[in-house]
Amino acid sequence: MKSKLGISVLFVEDEKTLQLLYKKVLGEFVETLYVAGNGLEAFEIYKKEKPDLVIADINIPGINGIDLIYKIREISKEVKIIIITAHADSTHLISAIEQGTNGFLLKPFTGDRLKATVLDISNQIILRKNIEEEIKLRRKAEHDLLKVNSGLEKLVKAKTRKLEKLNKNLEKQVQEELEKRQKQQQFLIHKSRLESMGELAAGMAHEINQPLLSISMGLDNILHKVNTNKFSKDFLDSKMHTLFKDIERIKQIIEHVRAFSRDEAKPVFDKVSVEEIVHGAISMVQKQYSNHGVEIEVYPDENRECETQYVLGSKYRFEQVILNLLSNAKRAIEKRFRKLPKSSSESKVIRIYCTTKDDKWHVITVKDNGIGIPKENLEKIFDPFFTTSELHDGTGLGLSIVYGILKEYNGKIEVESKLNQGTEISIFLPKYNDYEK
Ligand SMILES: Nc1ncnc2c1ncn2[C@@H]1O[C@H](COP(=O)(O)OP(=O)(O)O)[C@@H](O)[C@H]1O
Ligand SMILES: [Mg+2]
Structure with missing residues (x-):
């Protein structure tokens, strides 16, 4: 057809x-x-x-x-x-x-004429129809596209909302986690302070005992003389003088501990004698360590050059540094000696040296004959919370605090260690120059 x-x-x-x-x-x-x-x-x-x-x-x-x-x-x-x-x-x-x-x-x-006329005009009609069809199709396509677009937009909006919600949740979680961490850290820092305070308190009790004993004996003495009516003014004067000296000593110790435990908000830059730092720190723990069989020897090489030297910084912060090193040394020694046979004649000892380096530093070295630090731990010991303490008596904050203090006062720290032989930790403190103040 x-x-x-x-x-x-x-x-x-x-x-x-x-x-x-x-x-x-x-x-x-x-x-x-x-x-x-x-x-x-x-x-x-x-x-x-x-x-x-x-x-x-x-x-x-x-x-x-x-x-x-x-x-x-x-x-x-x-x-x-x-x-x-x-x-x-x-x-x-x-x-x-x-x-x-x-x-x-x-x-x-004629029929042909009719046909020719209709054919002629039908071309226009068909062309027009085609164009209209095309336009219709295009409109539909545009409409469809719009629909798809708006659908997409809706989808994107919905997804964005979901993401925003997720984000908010995440932010909240991160915030909560941060707060939790901060609390934990604060707790541990507090614990670490308490630890040093504990050691301090024990040392302090020892130190105060001495003058207290002397006061009590002095008073007994006076009482006895009073009862027997045998006392002279000279005797009383000299006794009173000793009593006041002992009371003064107790006052100093208490003042020392108070100053030590006080938080210094701003770094203090004072002229501090190395001697004061070393002896200040030792005086707080020496007796107590000795009770545990750990002796502290100061300047065993007879080099006392440091005694008359000065550094720039805070006496109490530097004392805190030394105390932390002493506490680590004591723990390391005890750890090693637990493993030694009872027959061993070696003694537990911490040695403190003081030298000068490059005309720039005073170096205080704390040397122990403890367990030592394995190579793989050497880089980690200054990380906050890194500890190998098995008895839960360490927080892992000691050396990070030491590091922080030294950084604050432009100092530095060096470590040398031999496994099962001992460790030597040196702190470098900037020399005090008279023109600085
Ligand atoms: N003198 C030392 N001898 C052996 N190991 C040490 C010594 N000093 C520090 N360390 C090691 O460094 C770790 C971190 O020390 P520190 O920051 O003071 O934390 P903590 O004493 O609470 O463990 C210790 O757990 C220990 O493993
Ligand atoms: Mg420690």
């Missing part, structure tokens, strides 16, 4: 024979054909079917052809219209043109 033109045509003709003839001609190549015998019927069909092309005789019953065109044009400016007329009546034709006619067929005309 020959393919037909994809257009719809309304044919309006009142003469029955012509109607049949043209219906046959058109029916052969037009896909959809409507036929009307008068103007009214034609208009009804037009309204209902909206054909692409109207071919109308002007002389038709009901509404005449011109009026029909007029009414159809009111509905559509696009529909193609061809007029059939028997007489070349110019007024009719002009009206028809004014109403927007797209072509004419003068009666009588």
Whole structure:
């Protein structure tokens, strides 16, 4: 079967024979054909079917052809219209043109002529239809795209909200974790301070015992003399003098501990004697260590050069440094000696040396004959919370505090250690120069 033109045509003709003839001609190549015998019927069909092309005789019953065109044009400016007329009546034709006619067929005309005219105009119709179809498709595509876009937008928004919520949660978790850590650290720092304070308190008790004993004996003495009425003014003077000296000693010790345990908010830069630092620190723990069989030897090489030297910084902070080194040394010694056979004649000893280096530093060295530090730990010992203490008596903060203090006062620290033989830790303190103050 020959393919037909994809257009719809309304044919309006009142003469029955012509109607049949043209219906046959058109029916052969037009896909959809409507036929009307008068103007009214034609208009009804037009309204209902909206054909692409109207071919109308002007002389038709009901509404005449011109009026029909007029009414159809009111509905559509696009529909193609061809007029059939028997007489070349110019007024009719002009009206028809004014109403927007797209072509004419003068009666009588052959089937071929009709076909040629319709084919000619159908090109425009099909082109237009194609364009319209294209536009429709494009609009749909655009619409679809918009829909997809807005869907995407919604999706992105929803995801963003979800992410924001997650983020908030995460931030909260991080904050909580941080706070937890800070609390833990504060707790441990506090514990470490308490630890040194504990050692201090024990040392302090020892130190105070001495003058207290002396005071008590002195008072006993005086009481005895008073009871036997044998006391002279000289005797009383000398006794009182000793009593006041002992009381003064106790006051000094208490003052020392108080100053030591006080938090110095700002770093203090004083002229401090090395002697004061070393003896200040030792005086607090020497007796106590001795009770545990650990002796502290100061300047065993008889080099006392340091005694008259000065450094720049805080006496109590430097004391704290030495105390931390002493405490580590004592623990390391005890650890090693626990493993030694009872028959061993070696004694537990911490030695403190003092030297000068590069005309720039005073170096205080704390040397022990303890367990030593394995190579792999050497880099870690200054890390906060690094500890090898098994007895839960260490916080791992000691050396990190030492490091912090030395940094604050422009000092430095060096470590040498031999496993199972001992460790030597040296702190370098900047020399005090007279022109500095
Ligand atoms: N003199 C030393 N001898 C052997 N090991 C030491 C010595 N000083 C420090 N260390 C090692 O360094 C670690 C960290 O010391 P520190 O920061 O003072 O923490 P803590 O004493 O609480 O363990 C110790 O646990 C120990 O392993
Ligand atoms: Mg320690």
